Amino acid sequence: MDHFSTDRLTAERLREDHLADLVALHHDAEVSRYLGGVRTPEVTKAYLATNMAHWDQHGFGLWTVRAKDGAFAGRAGIRHILVDDVDEIEIAYAFKREFWGQGFASEIATALTDIGLLQLALPSLIGIVYIGNAASRRVLEKSNYLLERSTNRHGNDVVIYRIRR
Template sequence: MNIIQETERLRLREMNHEDVVQLLTIFSDPVAMKYYPATKSKSETKEWIEWTLENYRKFNLGLWVVEDLETGIFLGQCGIVPQKVNKKIEMEIGYLFKREAWGNGYATEAASACCEYANEQLGITRLISIIDPANEPSVRVAKRIGMTYEQQMEKWGKLVDIYCYS
């Protein structure tokens, strides 16, 4: 298990093929996936893992599994992924947690750890988050980690807000 970061309560580690079932607890939940285009099947979740592993190989970053540090229980995913914004590649902090983990500050704690990792380990000083304007919990996480609203744009066939951390 390749551990990326540990915080007071969380472990962020590289995703692997054995994480399909845990990720499906989020991807198959229509409430957790409300701001995504659709829920994901098991085969789509496997494709997601392959995309993540490719990001590790190409960019030395990606989405990481977030676990409770003490118990090892799967909570969600958080990490840094390349996204095309205004015709250039930007590094985005993304986070998605299972509903049972909501409201405990895990997304903020994991996203903060990702900012620290990006700055200290990768030398990345500018990070963005692409957020559906109606996704108020994600907006709150972005603001808590020091991001500010930058612009609105169309991506994935809808309007999204871009928050920036630099």
């Protein structure tokens, strides 16, 4: 599952040569506002290495996402994550600002959910959203995720949404 496509996006497995695009994405303060803050290039490089290792260990992970014209749009994926000492599998997505408000997050969330539940046959998926991120909450709700609970993650108040197979 190194590649997949939606109506308007293509996704490919994360690779080392995606570092420059990720650095630019993570350096945008508006994009990173709900991702834990702006990341230095060094932190993004470590993030890339961790997520490439996730692929090697689990056979799925993060993809870079491009518009059909080839322009880098963001990143999205399915990954293991520890939440309140429980190993969960989350969907995650982040898009460059010029791709906001056009339904791309909903499009990728639907694709990730189908991949996770149907192709990978995972029992459930979660989405972790900062309390104030109304747009991302709407994306998950439109993708039929149900609000499960609130918690605190790395000092931030977040909500956990879940969908089951």
